Amino acid sequence: MAIQFPDYIEKLKPYIAGKPIEETQREYGVKNVIKLASNENPLGPSPKAIAAIKASLKSLQLYPDASGFHLRSTLAQYEKVTFNEIVLGNGSNEVIELLIRTFCIPGDLMVTSDSVFAAYPISARIQGVDTIFTRMTQDYRFDLKAMLVQIKKNPRVKLVALPNPNNPTGTYVPDSELIPFLREVEKIRKGSVHVILDYAYWEYVTAKDMSNPIRFFKEFSNVSVLKTFSKIYGLGGLRVGYGVMRPELASYVQKVRMPFNVSSPGLVGAQAAMGDLAFVKKSIQVNRAGMKVMSQFYKKEGIPFLPSQGNFFLINTRQAFGMDGGDIFIEFLKKGLIFRPVTNYGMPEWLRVTVGTEAQNKIAMRAFQKLK
Ligand SMILES: Cc1ncc(COP(=O)(O)O)c(C=O)c1O
Structure with missing residues (x-):
């Protein structure tokens, strides 16, 4: 008997989550992976x-x-x-x-x-x-x-x-x-x-x-x-x-x-x-500093980006590098860097980059510079 699913379930396009670190290690044979794909807190969880x-x-x-x-x-x-x-x-x-x-x-x-x-x-x-x-x-x-x-x-x-x-x-x-x-x-x-x-x-x-x-x-x-x-x-x-x-x-x-x-x-x-106010405060500080560094970098390198009030930036990779976000995403996976393509948001020429720790941001900036 053929199962009949409701039409709206048939049409459902599933949520595309950020690529997990372990999956990237498995598929691309890279050991050190940095994930700046899901707007997570780069400091980890609150110790408390x-x-x-x-x-x-x-x-x-x-x-x-x-x-x-x-x-x-x-x-x-x-x-x-x-x-x-x-x-x-x-x-x-x-x-x-x-x-x-x-x-x-x-x-x-x-x-x-x-x-x-x-x-x-x-x-x-x-x-x-x-x-x-x-x-x-x-x-x-x-x-x-x-x-x-x-x-x-x-x-x-x-x-x-x-x-x-x-x-x-x-x-x-x-x-x-x-x-x-x-x-x-x-x-x-x-x-x-x-x-x-x-x-x-x-x-x-x-x-x-x-x-x-x-x-x-x-x-x-x-x-x-x-x-x-x-x-x-x-x-x-x-x-x-x-x-x-x-x-x-x-x-x-x-x-x-x-x-x-x-x-x-x-x-x-x-x-x-x-109750871990020190952790919240530190998280805000790290993000503010990272947002500042990354926005200055994008400006300096002529990488168009949208002003953001979050812990991430959307950058226009097609204008900056002549490549769509999805293609750059694949290129970076090979190097152990996970970003987020947003083709499913109707924005194929963009890439979403979460702001990380100072060290992670440096690695991300170097990777973008090498693409130029
Ligand atoms: C705007 C917005 N709302 C809600 C969520 C979902 O958060 P949660 O992990 O609480 O389900 C996210 C996660 O990325 C988000 O970007």
Whole structure:
């Protein structure tokens, strides 16, 4: 019997993850590999998180606390919101999925931009939700006016996805554009269109015209904020993220969420990482220094790049080297350097380069110089 899959599952294009270090070693026979492909923290995990995770291992026979009591309490205090406004996810990716599942039925729509973080359209499609992509502005930023037109025009739009800054572009929406947009969206169809503000890179942001997104969660009735432990806290492998949302909405999302979606090492590791202020501070410093060095390098070498508020840059390899990002990616794998091609984001001529440690950045710069 031929199995019939839903049409939207047939059409699904899977998420393309950064190439793992071990796979690169295996396939290319290189020993020393540097991965600057997934916007990970080059300092590794917070040492306090490692200690807490180790201590938790002796109780692994027990299921985790399904309510995530301690971590949610700490997060509520940190974000200055209430316990019931926090929803934990297996990475913030899961919170994206949970929100779509909670809000949408097949046939509903999500509005976002071209080259948005890929988890959004994929999570939507898995649930039979199509995405309306608006074109980016000429300087590769989200076009909120165009989004507004689409939201108004299509009564089945339930969600708006705004990663800010966006990945892979690194570009951002300033408050001066975001606030009028949120005001307008709140008025549409009695506030039933929900806006996801994804601030995965918030701690890296230096732009003065970007506010802490919790402010928007408080000012608008239809806004959720997503954050993650995968970036500044160096815990991408642990899979912990969270959403801040209205308690009424959170109560629905909690029903959709499976009870043990965050493991017990995940719960304690994330909590300990939040208390490791020295590590967070160091991570911010290393990234700022690296962003400065890399942007100066790209300028000096005439490598076009997009200004970024994250821990990565998108560089135009076609203009700089006459090669698409995908081809350069393969060339560098042979040398033990993993970057991220973004052809799947409709940007074949670009390459995303995560900012690393000082030593890693030096190696990356030397490799680019040799290409010239
Ligand atoms: C904009 C954005 N949101 C969310 C995530 C997902 O993070 P997590 O590891 O918490 O699922 C990423 C990861 O790269 C991201 O770039």
